[in-house]
Amino acid sequence: MKKIIVAIDGYSSCGKSTIAKQLAAYSGYRYIDTGAMYRAVAYYAMQHNLTDDTQVIDALKSIHIDFERQSDGTQHTMLNGEDIERPIRTLEVGNRASQVSQIRQVREFLVEQQQAMGANKGIVMDGRDIGTVVFPQAELKLFLTASPEVRAQRRYKELQEKNGGKATISYEEVLHDVNDRDYRDTHRAESPLRQAEDAVVVDNSDLTEEGQLRLVCVLFNERMATL
Ligand code: DC
Numbered sequence: 001m002k003k004i005i006v007a008i009d010g011y012s013s014c015g016k017s018t019i020a021k022q023l024a025a026y027s028g029y030r031y032i033d034t035g036a037m038y039r040a041v042a043y044y045a046m047q048h049n050l051t052d053d054t055q056v057i058d059a060l061k062s063i064h065i066d067f068e069r070q071s072d073g074t075q076h077t078m079l080n081g082e083d084i085e086r087p088i089r090t091l092e093v094g095n096r097a098s099q100v101s102q103i104r105q106v107r108e109f110l111v112e113q114q115q116a117m118g119a120n121k122g123i124v125m126d127g128r129d130i131g132t133v134v135f136p137q138a139e140l141k142l143f144l145t146a147s148p149e150v151r152a153q154r155r156y157k158e159l160q161e162k163n164g165g166k167a168t169i170s171y172e173e174v175l176h177d178v179n180d181r182d183y184r185d186t187h188r189a190e191s192p193l194r195q196a197e198d199a200v201v202v203d204n205s206d207l208t209e210e211g212q213l214r215l216v217c218v219l220f221n222e223r224m225a226t227l
Contacts, residue, residue: 002227003029003122005137006220007130009193010144012094012181013151015204015212019144020126022213023220025073027124032067032117034127034134035097036077037110039088040065042096044079057105065113091159091169091177098181101128102188128185131196140223141199142216150205152178 006029008020017033024031041056044063050056066078076085087093100106107129114134118125125134131141146154152175159174160167185193195201200219204212 002224003120004139004223004227005118005121005135006124007135007138007141007196007199008124008126008144009128009131009141009195009199011146011151011178011193012185013155013178014144014146015154015209016126016144018209019142019202019212019216020124023216024124026213026217027220029122029124030117031075032114032123032125033075033077034110034114034125034130036067036085036088037065037113038097038101038106039093040077040079040084041106041110042093042100043084043088045100046093046096053103056100056103060105060109065110089162094181095177098184102184102190104190107190128193129191131199132194133191136196139227140220141196142219143195143199143201145201145203146205148175148178148182
């Protein structure tokens, strides 16, 4: 059967990776989390105290990113052979990732690898520029949105859960962070987040996870039927 590329873009914390993983499982496709790749570069920069852009650009030649499939079916992000899946999920690494993602050379470095990963199609890739820059020819493009308040609430809950139910940061701080990140993602000079003209917008503010998955599977099957 013919395989396609599914590109999922959207704001931070609007559930892109959840729906991307679910659709990958449904279709039997490979899931690729491009945010994790920017986070891996950020993590490397933080570990090596690289403060300015030229240092980060120079370090790219020493950065090798991979995804390793685990026995439970999940994928872990690997940086030079080290499993960094857990430490890259913090707010601090997310913020640094948002900064390093503004560097043109970092984007070129990662986009090239992302394009190679999709060369044989059969992938669900999520990020900010997948439908516009990485795979403008993707057969199915989804643009996910949810209100900043809904996204901040979800992120707050997630951070609480990760920390054994205790909040180390207030909801207001998380909301502030969401708004900040949105601004940076949509206003940067290099490949800013924007909706591809042919993307289907999925606003999941009022959708349950199941409802969203049903909708996305319908969109996927409809697209496959046209091939
Ligand atoms: O989706 P995420 O929160 O894991 O992404 C981390 C940062 O990386 C986010 O601030 C935006 C950036 N990013 C990007 O610029 N392009 C992508 N394709 C994916 C993520």
